[in-house]
Amino acid sequence: MPHTSGQPTDSGKERNGSTDTFRAPGISGGESVPLAVPHPTRHLWSRHPWLWFILPAIIGYAILFIYPTARAFYLSFFDWSGVGPIGDFVGLKNFQRLLTNDRFWNAATNSAKLFLAIFILQNTVSLGLALLLNRKTRMTHVYRTIxxxxxxxxxxxxxxxxxxxxxxxxxxxxxxxEDIGLGSLKRGWQSDPAWAMKTVYLVQFWQWNGMAVVLYLAGLQNVPDELLQAARVDGANRFRAFRDVTFPMLAPAFTIVTVLAFILIFRAFDLVYVLTGPQGAPGGYTHIIGVLIYGDAFGTSGFSTQPRLSYAIAEGVTLFVFLAGASGLLIKALGKRKEAIA
Amino acid sequence: MSSVERSPLSTGKTWSNVPSAPHSAWRRRLSRLASEVAWHGALILACAFVLLPIIIVFFGSFKTIPEFFAAPYGLPKQWDLTNYRQAWADANLQTALVNSVISTSFGVIASTVLAGLAAYGLARFDFAGRNALRLLFIGGLVVPVQLIILPLFVIFRQAGILGGLLPLCLIFAVFGIPLATLVLTGFFALLPRDLEQAARIDGASHLEIFWRIMVPLSRPAIAAVVILNGVWMWNDFFLGFILISDPDAMTLPVAIMAFRGTYLTKWGLIFASVIMSSVPVIIAYLMLSRQFIAGLTAGSVKG
Incomplete structure (x- = not known):
């Protein structure tokens, strides 16, 4: 890393605090007069005080975040069950296998469907609730809290x-x-292949609806009242005022809600695992990518009880590349939309 | 329709002065009442969707097994605490509660301190590679936990500390950094520089400036970070599930799932344990709902 120095307001004052290198007072040319030969590392610290602040986080982050991520990429090129010595180098074979594996595509499709369902619900129900909550009454706070x-x-x-x-x-x-006379609709909600995934949508939405509502509400509160009134004066009805004034100004909130749901859902594990177990019961209909990776790594998948750690890691790497790429694209595309409106 | 057309009638104050008013004002009131009812109705419906399952589980936590079949959504026959007492003992909830408190507080404090220092360095100094470094920290948000936990599992196993609470604490401390850095860097960058410069002229060191000026001024952002990370760490199941095998090291969600695995059909006990594990976070939320909502959405607003 190039050691370009300090901050723009580098006045020398700040050096007095922490080092034994002193500047002769009154000399402005930056010529310091060392009282003793400065220790090279101390010199580095004093010239780059930001290092002090960033280093602790960098060390922790490097050991427990960057190294394991790099290690994951490395291991994805090997054939390794997870126990004993690391097996043979197999190049891209793990990736080739997973991309031609039906279970992988099934889980990827289910994750995508879950995202799509939540996306639709967020932009109808959650947005609608945010519009309703966008007025100040005593009950607004109560409703929002619940x-x-x-x-x-x-x-x-x-x-x-x-x-x-x-x-x-x-x-x-x-x-x-049954009690309200709709007994014919009764079914095993979680065991019926046609309904199992829909119940996952429902519960996922139950858990995260509030987040979307509050984010949209924050966006709505940024829409100036005068602008809406001006539109109404110009003869716009409620719907047109929403479409032409409110909706465009919701673009940033829309970006946040969408990207957040995207990342949350493609990394999801807890809720779906609790609801439908390690194999996406019934018969993989609710298998999502996060649960699939866990099962393949630790050997609880129906397909095989053999743990295949390196293969699971390859699935994780694929997911990571997809998430990073897609959220980058999403932010870019949605950002462009915002610019186009502004 | 538009506000220009609004007559004094709509204010409801002067209607009696206008001869032809009473009839139309009455209708106006009626339609306003109707829209008011519809407004409350829609929101009450949304609240019922949220609350009914929780209320039914609360009822369920007092029921005996036969009652689930006799009155699936009715009130329990008795409100005694048998289920709670047994679940508390059998699910080892006391230990789990202590473990959750330890791991969450360690994770929250460590990640806030680490990220706070880093955010100050990133927001208040100019140096080459600053943006790359910031991106490196924040980019951690798109790394799937499923990916990173697998090599970590192997690393902890080699280090011989797998199974206990320590790996979870360490991981919380580091996994909290990306979000905390995102929020705090954004906040620090907005603070005016004058105070800092004045302090530096007075001879304050950077660490003093950070601790005496930046931290006190950033209380709202720090609160947001604490809540944001605290909630996910307290609620985390996946990481604890993979890393902890020792029953005495289990956190609340892990202990409850283990309990559910062994007491498959003792529904009353399972629901009692769910209620007990959720009470602390629900109470904290109800007391500080504004801060929670601001905090949990803070990470996203700047992103």
């Missing part, structure tokens, strides 16, 4: 809470349907 509540509840608790709703034996939804 709607946001599931965001702070753990995924484990959420999953178990919804098992009580959906379970075929002790579940609540089936008896309720």
């Amino acid at each position: 709607i946001f509540l599931p965001v702070v509840i753990s995924a484990v608790a959420t999953g178990i809470i919804w098992v009580l709703m959906l379970d075929p034996q002790i579940g609540v939804i089936n008896p309720v349907l």
